[in-house]
Amino acid sequence: MLTSLSIRDLTVSRGERPLFGGLDLRLGAGEAVTLTGANGAGKTSLLRAVAGFLKPDDGEIVFEGPGGPVDAETARARHVHMVGHLDGLKGGRTAAEELAFQTRWLGGGEVGPAVESLGLKPLMDLEVRRLSAGQRRRLALARLIAAPRPLWLLDEPLTPLDARWREAFGARMRAHLDGGGMILAAVHDPLPIAAREVRVGGEG
Numbered sequence: 005m006l007t008s009l010s011i012r013d014l015t016v017s018r019g020e021r022p023l024f025g026g027l028d029l030r031l032g033a034g035e036a037v038t039l040t041g042a043n044g045a046g047k048t049s050l051l052r053a054v055a056g057f058l059k060p061d062d063g064e065i066v067f068e069g070p071g072g073p074v075d076a077e078t079a080r081a082r083h084v085h086m087v088g089h090l091d092g093l094k095g096g097r098t099a100a101e102e103l104a105f106q107t108r109w110l111g112g113g114e115v116g117p118a119v120e121s122l123g124l125k126p127l128m129d130l131e132v133r134r135l136s137a138g139q140r141r142r143l144a145l146a147r148l149i150a151a152p153r154p155l156w157l158l159d160e161p162l163t164p165l166d167a168r169w170r171e172a173f174g175a176r177m178r179a180h181l182d183g184g185g186m187i188l189a190a191v192h193d194p195l196p197i198a199a200r201e202v203r204v205g206g207e208g
């Protein structure tokens with residue numbers, strides 16, 4: 005279990021290019037933070053640093069649970085979800101196979117409620133490569149519900165969704181926060197949840 009994420013004095017570069025420095029952010033149980041900023045400001049890079057895919061130049065990323073600090077490797081392996089732009093889905097599997105695989109790989113859980121709440125039932129026999137952008141994103145988001153983990157790292161999660169599914173996933177995000185979960189999301193448009201905004205980088 006995780007009850008907070010603290011980012012202290014974080015500096016991140018890509019190649020030789022510094023993206024941002026001295027970034028501080030704290031997220032507690034039941035809270036959401038949206039990361040905003042220009043294209044290329046470093047929002048995705050910050051999410052990737054929290055997920056452990058990118059090494060910061062400086063600063064600290066600290067995960068805590070009810071008993072105190074949780075080792076970052078354990079936190080990322082067991083308690084953190086990341087859904088990025090590319091969704092991390094395999095094109096050749098059916099949606100049902102892919103969701104079952106992802107759920108197992110992430111520690112197991114029930115796929116039924118995820119399928120139901122994201123309207124995936126009619127899509128389950130289709131190959132992932134045949135899904136539209138919005139359908140694909142709904143399938144990627146389903147793993148958040150099927151394999152519960154407290155910290156969700158989301159990169160523009162609603163961008164390809166139509167109004168109906170924005171609202172449906174908004175309700176799932178609110179339920180996640182009500183249950184003590186945390187959300188850190190890179191966005192260009194506000195999310196349909198109460199969230200604090202943290203601006204990343206300069207004007208780009």
Ligand SMILES: Nc1ncnc2c1ncn2[C@@H]1O[C@H](COP(=O)(O)OP(=O)(O)OP(=O)(O)O)[C@@H](O)[C@H]1O
Pocket residue numbers: 018019023041042043044045046047048049050190
């Ligand atoms: N693998 C990489 N190697 C080198 N530079 C990279 C790499 N990936 C991204 N960058 C650069 O890092 C900078 C920040 O990219 P990032 O995706 O974090 O920005 P962003 O704020 O999420 O942008 P957007 O709003 O366009 O999604 C960009 O200038 C990008 O070109």
